[in-house]
Amino acid sequence: MYEQSEEFQQELKLKVRKILTLQEWRRRKMQMRISKEEGRLKKDEEETKEMWKRKREHEEKWEGIRGQRVCFHNSLLREFNNRCLFMSLVFILFAITFWNVLLKIIEK
Template identity: 80%
Template sequence: MGDVKVDDDAILKSFLAEVGEVERDNEVVRILSCFKLNPFEHLNLSFDSSTDDVKRQYRKISLMVHPDKCKHPQAQEAFGALAKAQQLLLNDQERDYILTQVQAAKEELKMKRKEQLKKDTASKLKSLVDEGKHEQIYEQSEEFQKELKLKVREILTNQEWRRRKMAMRISEEEGRLKKDEEEQKEIRKKKREHEEQLEGTRENRVSSWRDFMKAGKKAKKGETRPPKLKTEDPNKSYVQRPVKKG
């Protein structure tokens, strides 16, 4: 095992010794032009690459674009993108997610090809004769790999858009709930302040009421009541006196 590692290191050193500044700069440009959601592109690997392939390829390319070795002004950016790509592909959850989208892309392309074969009798007959070999050869072809790469880009883009849209909705909902909570806190605060204010003036209000009641009682004791008016007896008859004439 150790001998294999030594051989690999020797091969890598030999390769890097032959890499010129132009090749390093081109690799920086290639990395930065990759589709950001597909880490396989950054490492220039096929979708069926193993984790060991990922580690080996990362070591090889990272040494090419390392800021200490590469004079390109964006070497640091490319090196960071490469490190992130390796991190994603060595994370089981992230890797499984990407491979799930790759499988979905393959299924779409297969369905598309079946529709084409229905219209192309010669290709259909050949695929039946080859008992599936024709399809296997097609999936390994450069044409299929290019189509797959583009389809994966499309699917990953759509998934990322849905994810961001959902995150935006969640953020808006959280913002609304936070605003409602703050409004409720403000209402409770004002209510508490009002109650504290009432409690603070309670003693003064009670004293004022007591003083008012005492003052009212004293006024009743010393007041002068008006005389009662005599009411005339409605049954009493009156005699009109005669008026003397001049």
């Protein structure tokens, strides 16, 4: 008959309230963890999308100026070839002059 007494009913109410409160607290904590993890995953996904977007834009920009790079490279090659040709001519003229001077010295 103790279960029907007022004291037992009060203790039972307190215990049930404590258990329900603890369950609700655990549920809310779990919900907070889940939402935090979902937020982290969403942030990671957005960062990945942004990274791929930046990479794609960089590649498009790089390909967009390809003509300029090729033109610049070709002009450098032409300039280098012109310099090599000029230096070769200078060397040949120097060699001819040097040999002429040597021949004059030898002939004397």
